[in-house]
Amino acid sequence: MSDVMIEARDLSKLYGPVHALKDVSFEVRRGEVLGFLGPNGAGKTTTMKILTCFIAPSTGTAKVNGADIFEDPMAVRSAIGYLPESTPLYTEMLVLEYLEFVAKMRGYKGEDARKRIKKAVEQTSLGDVIAKEIRALSKGFRQRVGLAQALVHEPPVLILDEPMSGLDPNQASEIRDLIKQIGSERTVILSTHDLGEVQVTCDRVLIIAKGRLVADDTPEELRERAGKASYFVTLDGKGADAKKAREILGGIGGVSSIKQRDAEAKGELLFTIVPKDASDLRRDIFQTIVKNDLVMLGLERKSEGLDKVFRDLTTGDTAASAAATKTKRDQKIDEAREKKKARDEAKRKDDERAAEESSSDEDASDEKGEA
Amino acid sequence: MHNVLTIAGRQFRSYFNGPIAYLVIGTVLLVLGFLFWETFFLFGKATLREMFRYASLINYFALPALTMGLIAEEKRTGTIELLITMPVTEGQVILGKYLGVLGLYAVMLLLTLPYAFSVSSLGNLDWGPVFSGYFGLLLQGGALLGIGLMMSSFTDNQLVAFFATLGVSIFFFLVDKFLPFMPSGVTNFFEAISFDSHFESLRRGVVAVRDVLYFVSVATITLMVAFRSLESRRWS
Structure with missing residues (x-):
């Protein structure tokens, strides 16, 4: 068996004229946690629904655990544990009842099923609520039930759509x-729009924007x-x-530039140091300050983080493309407006002509009268 | 096949996890009992024919309530996604759902048996027509459940599914009621597709192949449409 567990090739999905997904290709290897x-x-x-064979891509295909989503969807589904967005569960069932149903659907019976359910329950710490109705559970517990049902058959691949949304910290x-x-x-594979999440949980990140x-x-x-981290230094302003x-501070090796912010606020000196590269300068900064008999009140290292990358990558030219892709409805409204304009114009001309004609008639009758 | 039965079993039990099964069955038994026994002693005959007629009428209103949620509710809550992404085919899902609700309907029919026993204790009941009548109810109900499941697969709104099912079923009920006013060319056709004309002979104790075939066909066709409808989400 190869080490590539998921292989997506040129996945595209069209909803009417709208590309929900366009030429998305990626691979995920065994033991990887991929953030979407x-x-x-x-x-x-959409991508997750395609991988789980809930919907089919318009073009392109994917393989999960070596099985093609078109040729062998049953093998694909067997290899995947799936937690859809917002954790849809049969809320009228008891937790245990539900997990038994899932185990049965996955083809496990008797002792085997019981062992698997027990393991999934232990992994997700559901022991205390197992005899409760799912509808009576809090969001966090429901999420765990959702995870437990995805784990019962110990699948090689887990696909989790926003597993963290709506949970308290x-x-x-x-x-x-x-x-x-x-x-x-x-x-x-887990999807999220929370950047911190990705930084903590994932080995690899795919960023997707407007279907690409x-x-x-x-x-x-x-x-x-x-970009590199910056250092925020606070010095005692006295003396x-x-x-x-x-x-x-400028004398420290590896410093590229220094900026002073809000000079002498509350008797403190505030500096922002931008380094030349990504190496850690905190030790050098500290030692330099101590050596020069300055009093340091604060030192902080901050990177702009994924937030900025995320914004840059995903919002790039949103406005421009939004203007370019007018919806059908907008187009219709525009067309209707054009037509109305043309009609009004024609009507105005007709009126003018009619007015002219009537006035010329009057002229004619006048002439007659005179005659 | 075991997937079909697992789905059917879950569906069947879910009716009893909530109030729906109790409400529908309770109401049906109450209304049926009232209508049947109210006139039973006027006729003074030990027969269940009238009960079968009333039951077939009540079915038009009661069965859509059982089928309306089958797919629509799963679509609304999103559970259909978890169900379908398990290793099952759309056909197994539809068949399982159908068997689940058919099982509940069968329970409902069984619960009317006390009426039959009461009648048999009051007079000399001929059990032949009783069996054919129950068989007819099972067929007629089975066809209605098929229509209901189909309608439920078209929408994610239970109320829409309910009234769409009611509308279509009532059409098949009414279609032979105005035959004298119809052009002569279509009367045969309308009679052939009418629920009532096929149920009538079963009610009277005659089991004819054409009647059985009719109801089984309706159920089969509607289930196939439901299957297509469920499958179509992949390509939309």
């Missing part, structure tokens, strides 16, 4: 740990794209000269 990142409506869910971190733990043995793949990198590579402090 993009704004709402970018095509994340504690719940989210629990689910995150769970996904990490699962991801160590399996291939996981715009980036395929590790979180670190993406951050490098975003320190701003100009001199600036010179001292």
Whole structure:
């Protein structure tokens, strides 16, 4: 068996004239946790639905665990554990009842089914609510039930559509740990629009915008794209000269530029240091300051992070393309307006002509009268 | 096949997890009992013919309530996505759903048996027509459930599914009621597609192949349409 668990080739999906997905290709290897990142409506869910054989792509194809989504959808479905967006479950069922149903559907019976359910319940810590109706569960627990049903058949591939949305930070971190733990043995694709999420959980990130793949990198590579980190230094203003402090800081190797912000705010000196490369300068900065008998009140290293990359990649020319792709309805309205204009114009001309004619008639009768 | 039965079993049990099964079956038994027993003693005959007629009428209103949610509700809540992405085919889903609701309907029919036993204790009941009558109800109901499942697969709104099913079923009920006013060319056709004309002979104790075939065909065709409709989401 090859190491490539998911292989998507030139996936496109058309909804009417709209490209929900355009020529998306990627590969996911065994043991990888892949983050699918993009704004709402970018095509994340569409891609996942294609991989799980819920919808078919308009063109292109994909293989999951070696099985083609067109040729052998049953094998694809068997290889995948899927958690759709917003975790749809049969809410009138008990948790255990539901998991038993899922195990049965996956073809497990008796002792085997019981063992698998037990394992999934342990992995997702559902033990306390197993005899409860799903509708009575909180969002976090429902999410776990959703994960448990995706784990019952121990699939080599997990596809999770926004597994973290709507959870409070504690719940989210629990689910995150769970996904990490699962991801160590399996291939996981998860979609999100939360950047922090990706940085913490994923080995690789695909960024998708307007149906196109715009980036395929590790979180670190993406951050490098975003630019280097900056350092924010706060010095005690008492007995320190701003100009001199600036010179001292400028003397540190690897510093590219220094900016002073809000000079002497509350008796403090605030500097922003931009380094030449990505290496960590905090030690050098600290030691230099101490050596020069300055008092440091604060030192912070901040990178612009994925936020900026995300914005740059996904919003690039949204406005322009939005203007270019007028909807059909807009076009119709425009056409109707044009027509009305033309009609009004024609009517006006008719009226004028009629007025002219009537006036010339009057002239004629006048002439007659005179005659 | 085991997938079909698993889906059918879940569907069947889900009716009893909520109030729907109890409400529908309770109401049907109440209304049927009232209509049947109210006139039973006027006729003074030990026969269930009238009960079968009333039951077939009640079916037009009661069965859409059982089928309206079958697919529509799963579409609305999104559970259809989890169901279909398991290793099952669309055909298995449709068949499972159909068997699930058919099972509930069969339970409903069984619960009317006490009426039959009561009648048999009051007089000399001929069980032949009773069996054919129940068989007829099963066929007529089965066809209605097929229509209901089909309508449920077209929409994600249960109310739409309910009234669409009611409308179509009532059409097949009414279609032979105005034959004298119809042009002579179409009367035969309208009679051939009428639910009532096919049910009538079963009610009287005659099991004819054409009647059985008619109801089975309606169920088969509607299930096939439902299958297509469910499958079409892949390409939309």
